[in-house]
Amino acid sequence: MIEVSSLTKTYMTHERGHTLREIAANLIRRPMKEVTAVKDISFTVGQGEMVAFLGPNGAGKSTTLKMLTGVLHPTSGEVKALGLTPWKQRSEYVRRIGAVFGQKSQLLWDIPPIDAFYMNKAIYGVPEQVYAQRLDHLTTLLEVGDVMRKPTRQLSLGERMKCEFIMAMLHGPELVFLDEPTIGLDVIAKENIRHFIKDMNRQGVTFILTTHDLDDVELLADRIIVINHGEIVFDDALHVLRSRVGEKKAIRVTTEIPLPDVSLAGIVLLKRIHESEAELEIDTDLLPLKHFISQFNETYGIRDMSIEPLPIEVIMKELYAG
Numbered sequence: 001m002i003e004v005s006s007l008t009k010t011y012m013t014h015e016r017g018h019t020l021r022e023i024a025a026n027l028i029r030r031p032m033k034e035v036t037a038v039k040d041i042s043f044t045v046g047q048g049e050m051v052a053f054l055g056p057n058g059a060g061k062s063t064t065l066k067m068l069t070g071v072l073h074p075t076s077g078e079v080k081a082l083g084l085t086p087w088k089q090r091s092e093y094v095r096r097i098g099a100v101f102g103q104k105s106q107l108l109w110d111i112p113p114i115d116a117f118y119m120n121k122a123i124y125g126v127p128e129q130v131y132a133q134r135l136d137h138l139t140t141l142l143e144v145g146d147v148m149r150k151p152t153r154q155l156s157l158g159e160r161m162k163c164e165f166i167m168a169m170l171h172g173p174e175l176v177f178l179d180e181p182t183i184g185l186d187v188i189a190k191e192n193i194r195h196f197i198k199d200m201n202r203q204g205v206t207f208i209l210t211t212h213d214l215d216d217v218e219l220l221a222d223r224i225i226v227i228n229h230g231e232i233v234f235d236d237a238l239h240v241l242r243s244r245v246g247e248k249k250a251i252r253v254t255t256e257i258p259l260p261d262v263s264l265a266g267i268v269l270l271k272r273i274h275e276s277e278a279e280l281e282i283d284t285d286l287l288p289l290k291h292f293i294s295q296f297n298e299t300y301g302i303r304d305m306s307i308e309p310l311p312i313e314v315i316m317k318e319l320y321a322g
């Protein structure tokens with residue numbers, strides 16, 4: 001469905017001086033600087049996949065997505081998506097893709113979403129009967145019967161996001177790009193949206209998801225691609241990433257006497273909750289659990305303890321730190 005080969009994007013920016021002398025010199029001549037946002041990345045995405053495209057701020061995610069959606073021309077490299085080159089065959093391509101940006105609206109502020117949907121129907125040339133069927137299906141799934149008849153500006157964020165999804169899906173896209181689709185939503189609205197995305201994915205729609213919300217990743221994505229400093233540093237399933245960090249566990253422990261700053265091989269303090277309670281990362285290859293428990297119990301007296309797999313946040317932090 002998507003084939004990306006050796007994709008690179010370099011931006012030219014003006015270098016800004018910091019000292020008075022440099023700022024004065026910049027008035028006459030502004031030297032240019034090259035920023036390589038995406039460096040020679042390659043990957044493929046199959047039909048029906050749900051891929052999370054992750055990375056820290058400034059990693060190159062938006063730049064890649066802009067090239068995949070055809071908004072931006074690459075400096076070099078190739079993209080074939082749905083058999084087309086996005087930035088060359090843009091009008092044919094946009095008919096077959098959809099996009100939802102959590103921070104940008106495709107609806108029109110002063111008119112009800114239902115009118116904006118109708119406008120999209122006309123733009124995309126969706127036949128009346130197909131439109132009616134799709135609208136009925138989507139509005140039932142997302143439960144927006146009355147909501148879509150109110151002006152968009154009167155909708156809550158959760159209601160508006162549901163309508164954004166309908167807007168993006170009405171023309172029946174095969175490939176959908178999601179950028180922070182659950183940002184700012186409450187837990188129930190997040191659950192509704194995630195449920196909807198899963199449902200559409202089961203019906204064969206391919207999704208590329210960019211998000212900083214790692215719950216979205218855990219609950220939605222089959223595969224994650226991590227980009228850092230413009231390069232792909234991981235491309236596989238989340239459980240593979242988990243297994244790569246070895247036999248690490250997150251342990252929350254409450255002790256009978258205050259815990260000092262623990263410095264034992266195989267233990268990292270993740271979070272101190274109060275003087276007798278902390279979250280620790282234990283590398284059980286270095287410190288087997290039974291040794292940790294007996295040592296801790298003897299020294300501090302364990303009052304309560306829970307053992308969990310390492311949270312995805314910690315794994316991602318380690319990956320981002322290289």
Ligand SMILES: Nc1ncnc2c1ncn2[C@@H]1O[C@H](COP(=O)(O)OP(=O)(O)OP(=O)(O)O)[C@@H](O)[C@H]1O
Nearest residue numbers: 011013035037055056057058059060061062063064
């Ligand atoms: N139009 C531009 N001109 C110059 N540099 C740019 C431009 N757009 C992005 N960059 C730079 O390219 C790099 C990658 O930016 P990009 O927006 O792709 O990152 P990102 O992974 O989407 O980050 P975030 O999570 O913060 O949105 C950054 O160093 C950024 O400053």
